[in-house]
Amino acid sequence: MKCTLCGGQTVYIRQYDKLALCKRHFNEQMTKRVQKTITRYKMLGRKDRIAIGVSGGKDSVALLDIMSKIEKDFPESELVAIIIDEGIENYREEGLYFAKKHAKRLDIEHHVFSFKKDFGYDLDDVIEILGERGKDREYGACSYCGILRRKILNKAAQKVDADILLTGHNLEDEAETILLNIIRGDITRLVRLDPKPRKIHHSLIPRAKPFRTTPQAEIVMYCYLNDLEYQELPCPYAVEAYRGDVRDFIFKTQEKQSMLSFNIVRGLDKLLKMVTDVPSGNKMQDCSKCGDASASNLCKACWLKDKIDIIQKI
Ligand code: SF4
Ligand code: ZN
Numbered sequence: 383m384k385c386t387l388c389g390g391q392t393v394y395i396r397q398y399d400k401l402a403l404c405k406r407h408f409n410e411q412m413t414k415r416v417q418k419t420i421t422r423y424k425m426l427g428r429k430d431r432i433a434i435g436v437s438g439g440k441d442s443v444a445l446l447d448i449m450s451k452i453e454k455d456f457p458e459s460e461l462v463a464i465i466i467d468e469g470i471e472n473y474r475e476e477g478l479y480f481a482k483k484h485a486k487r488l489d490i491e492h493h494v495f496s497f498k499k500d501f502g503y504d505l506d507d508v509i510e511i512l513g514e515r516g517k518d519r520e521y522g523a524c525s526y527c528g529i530l531r532r533k534i535l536n537k538a539a540q541k542v543d544a545d546i547l548l549t550g551h552n553l554e555d556e557a558e559t560i561l562l563n564i565i566r567g568d569i570t571r572l573v574r575l576d577p578k579p580r581k582i583h584h585s586l587i588p589r590a591k592p593f594r595t596t597p598q599a600e601i602v603m604y605c606y607l608n609d610l611e612y613q614e615l616p617c618p619y620a621v622e623a624y625r626g627d628v629r630d631f632i633f634k635t636q637e638k639q640s641m642l643s644f645n646i647v648r649g650l651d652k653l654l655k656m657v658t659d660v661p662s663g664n665k666m667q668d669c670s671k672c673g674d675a676s677a678s679n680l681c682k683a684c685w686l687k688d689k690i691d692i693i694q695k696i
Pocket of ligand 2 (some may be wrong): 669
């Protein structure tokens with residue numbers, strides 16, 4: 383089969399629209415879609431200092447690479463990579479290596495922050511202290527990891543003086559998050575998935591997901607075609623994720639319905655157009671301890687810190 387756009391050698395056929403693409407056009411389509419997503423949701427300003435959270439996995443490595451191409455057209459903007467070390471033994475080291483390697487390759491300023499330095503404990507420490515899941519520990523490791531990563535990423539974005547923080551969440555990640563919020567009946571969080579970055583609290587750097595309409599399979603292909611190395615080893619805690627079931631459902635159903643994730647994400651966009659009362663900053667409080675955004679008196683990170691400190695004292 384020949385490339386639909388130039389007749390050259392096809393390297394990839396998109397299942398959802400049957401477009402056959404050669405390497406050049408595949409790369410072009412990837413970049414164009416990210417540009418379109420950024421424009422449609424007004425994700426970036428021309429003079430923004432843009433922070434990108436880079437884990438060293440396929441999504442963030444591809445996003446860093448594509449953003450470095452897009453950013454060349456905006457000489458007044460700047461890119462800065464934020465790399466977080468969660469502290470997961472025999473796993474995180476490799477991701478950090480790839481994250482730093484790509485930032486250096488693209489000549490992008492990068493900074494490493496860690497759970498240990500900013501929170502006082504590695505994720506491994508947190509899990510060891512909290513104990514066995516279901517017995518002593520209430521939630522899966524990913525819940526604690528998520529609480530701390532969100533907090534430290536935001537802190538890091540503040541420290542590097544970023545206007546916006548980009549993350550590598552892809553189409554299926556977004557579809558998963560939407561479904562999870564529906565399953566949990568958490569409509570407040572569902573409408574907060576508004577793709578247009580907003581300042582919802584004075585302490586929060588606005589966030590955006592330029593890959594929210596890019597399928598995972600195309601990100602993997604992009605890395606492969608462009609020789610971008612990334613961490614493939616799964617996190618040892620991933621088995622505890624509740625997300626796993628929803629993720630399995632999405633990928634299984636997608637085999638027969640290739641538009642599934644697009645439909646879920648577009649469905650949210652349509653819903654957001656109908657909703658006028660999107661919860662904004664006035665619904666977020668200041669954490670009584672650290673002053674950061676919180677849904678209640680104490681933010682989740684401070685709640686976790688208190689819990690760990692109490693257990694440590696016993
Ligand atoms: Fe953190 Fe879970 Fe991801 Fe591991 S799989 S890095 S614990 S969120
Ligand atoms: Zn707090």
